[in-house]
Amino acid sequence: MRAIRMGATLLLAASAALAGAAGVAVADGTSPSPSASDGDSAGPTEAGTSFRTAQLFQSGTHATADASSGDYLYWRVPVDTGQRPTVDAKVTFPDTSARKGPTTWQVDVYDGLRRRQPCVYGAQTRTLAPDQDSVELHCTLRTVRAWAEPWSNDPLPGDYYIRLTAVAAGQGDLGLPMSADVSVDAPSKGGAFAVGGKLAAPLVPGAALSDSSDGSSDDNSDGSSDDSSDDASDASPSPSAESETQASDEPDGGWSSGWWTDRWLWTGGGAVGAALAGVGGYHVTRPRRRPTPPPGY
Structure with a gap:
């Protein structure tokens, strides 16, 4: 009975410690993606026409644009390690649309290296009938990994580019006014998808430029300044725009800011189980003492 009571006490204490650690980690770690009902669902009201002009918005918000049928519409959204993004797009034509077919x-969806990422499920291509006013598209990607082999096509943390366009339309249906609504939901999938490696920097515009410019110096070892370096610095563009782009591309909570994963629960649970097994085994296998007979027996 004493062994059972001791094991129950240890189990309760370990559970309380793990619960407290989980609460602190959730509070200090990466915050969940905001939902569209949080009140901050306003995103950009226009779209870019190429990768370079793609409009930035955060997951959990909506990006809208008024364009014409046949245009290429581009947006980008930052996605961090361990998240599985789902892209929802809706194309709506006005009631007075003159579509003929x-x-x-x-x-x-493309990653920061502009590699097209396949959809694991969802209808990313749909046909809008002439008597319909809107069509909805969905694309769920694989879980973003912290590191991958150079030859693989695994999704990596950074900006993800979304392109929406009409891939098949009659000549008379091009140029008609339409509106687009795009949103991204990127829930975290936990530590089951964690890996050992990690990228030096997320795949966002200006990340490599900012890293290389931090430690650069134009002074020679003797303290004199090189004229050629001055000319190069005059000819180079100001890094302020790139720095602002990199800062604005961070997801809510920063890049991989949370150290907590559910693997800590499995590790702690395994340690508690091993301790309980050791205590129970000791009490079961220890030799029993014989009672000492009273004097004169």
């Missing part, structure tokens, strides 16, 4: 729409 079916139109096929498609949403494509």
Whole structure:
């Protein structure tokens, strides 16, 4: 009975410690992606026409744009390690649309290296019938990894580019006014997808430029300044725009700011189980003392 009571006490104490650590980690770690109902769902009201002009917005918000059928619309959204992004896009035509035939729409997602990422599920291509006013597209990507082999096509943390366009439309249906609504939901999938490696920097515009400019120096070892370096610095563009782009590309809570994963629970649970097994085994296998007979027996 004493062993059972001791084991129960140890189990309760370990559970309380793990629960407290989990609460602190959740409070200090990466905050969850904001939902569209949090009140801060306003995103950009226009779209870019290429990768370089893609409009930035955060996951949990909506990006809208008014354009014409046949245009290429681009947005970008930062996605961090351990998140699985789902892209939802909706194309709406006004009631007075003069469409004459079916139109096929498609949403494509590219990572920071501009590699097209496949959708694990969801209808990323749909055809809009002439009598329909809107069509919805969905694309769920694989979970973003912290590190991957150079030859692989695994999704890595950084900016993800969203392209929405009509891939098949009649000549008479091009140029008609339409509106687009795009949103991204990127929930965290936990420590089951964690890996040992980590990228030196997320795949965002200006990250490499900012890192290389931090430790650069134009002074020679003797303290004199090189004229050629001055000319190069005059000709180079100001890094302020790139720095602002990199800062604004961070997701809510920063890049991989949370050290907590559910692997800590499995590790702590295993340690508690091993301790309880050791205590129980000792009490079961220890030799029993014989009672000492009274004097004169």
